[in-house]
Amino acid sequence: MSHLQTENLTYIYGAGTPFKITALDNININIEKGDFVAIIGHTGSGKSTLVQHLNGLLKPTDGKIFLDGENIHQSKSKLFDTRYRVGLCFQYPEYQLFESTVYKDIAFGPTNMGLSVTEIDERVRKAAKYVGIPDEMLSKSPFDLSGGEKRRVAIAGVISMEPEILILDEPTSGLDPMGREQILDLIKNYRETTGNTVIIVSHSMDDVARFATKVIVMNDAKVDLTGTVDDIFENSTHLQDIGLSVPQITEVFIKLREKGYPVSEKVYTVEQGYNELKRLFEGSVNND
């Protein structure tokens, strides 16, 4: 049984009006416990709409969503339960901070869950640690923080609910390279420590190639490809056709191979590229 599964999921914006747009068209996906899933697609491909279905924010026009085999729209209480079990962090989450202190803002989710004060305190400190927010920052106003700090506080606000599945919609958008690295590292650490399922929505291949165990490519409201990172990047020309690209370093190695150098194309990070080149120069390349 899949952890999270969609069955013929279809969503139409403005159904019954002349302005209707099919945002999701017959989506069937399976996500297993512990997966690190990347949902990629260009702007308007339906990826954000899809993740808003996974925690029950949007009600599908047609089709079902199952969490551990149970339909999440079964009952109202089931739906609220789903919101806590599947934590969704929106794009630009820093614009949703509202409390007077960072501490209170991170505590918003756990408080809504009706947890005890000690439990809330424990979770807030734990979540703050995951995202690298030091204790002395907890008493500050979230509006006094820098952009990257605000984003981490907002992510902590979702993590503090201790969801079994954490979904992040474009978590690195609008950040500088260092901020991006920080966010991606904390997500990676979070997954390694907790073993929870993580889903990242992104349009940047460079971001996802490093960690994802499973990639779902969306195009034009449909699932275009699913598979491991290797499976997906084998179709580099197809990816370019639908407005996506392979990581820059992979592109370099594809070009090198075209020029006749015996290097692997399955290079997705600079580190892998470095090792591959080292092997090439030392003359011990495994041509696979």
Place this chain on the structure above:
Amino acid sequence: MIKDITLGQYFPMNSVVHKLDPRLKLLFVTSFIVMVFLSNNFISLAFCFLVTALVIAISKIPLKTVLKGLKPIILIVVITSILQIAYNDGGITLVDVWKIKITSGGVLTAVFMALRISLLIVMSTMLTYTTSPTSLTNGLDRIFAPFKKIGLDFHTITMIMTIALRFIPTLIEEVDKIMSAQKSRGANFEQGSIIKRAKALIPLFIPLLFNSIRRAYELANAMTCRCYNGGQGKTTMNALKFSKRDYLGLLAVILVIISIILLNIYCGEYNAEFTFGLAI
């Protein structure tokens, strides 16, 4: 819920009404509102109704969309009608049970009032449906330009209006987004007592206010960067000019006003008993 607000919404279509000069449309709607209030008998009101129907037909805007604009005022119409039926005791008594007394005069006045309010709203929404916010404020700007001589700076007011109208859809989108985000953290906007629900709005309004102020600063900076310094010597890209079509429209507007005045004079003040007799 939020998406039902139609006031200030533009419905682009390719029709004569859409192409008319906004100043003419403003003039027409203002005078039409006055005329509807002056209408004192069913015949002139029926004429107003006919004019409204004609405008809707020419504008090619679907009737369903027009009627949607009436939705928010249904309650007002119903309350007004009930009050009229309850307190007006002219004409023939129709129902007299216990303390409730319904008279023909009450019913007719209720219908009259309901029709009057509906016509006002429909015609005002037609103005915003057929005129884009920019051209509307452009029209207002021009109409009130002469007042500058007596120290009333309408340019600032119309600029504020343009910006406000421009940001309505943006704000609606933002409200939707923040609500979804807070719902993801377990916020509940739909259940609980009134106090609880009012409190639930804090996580919505604080980010909304904060983001609006931030956006206002950004917009002000962007405008300053493009050398905006108020209305001083500002020209418009599409200067308004009365065309032949607009003069014909003006003629039609004048004819409508004269017709209503004449109908008011010759058909007299409406008399509940008389009209009710006619109806039977």
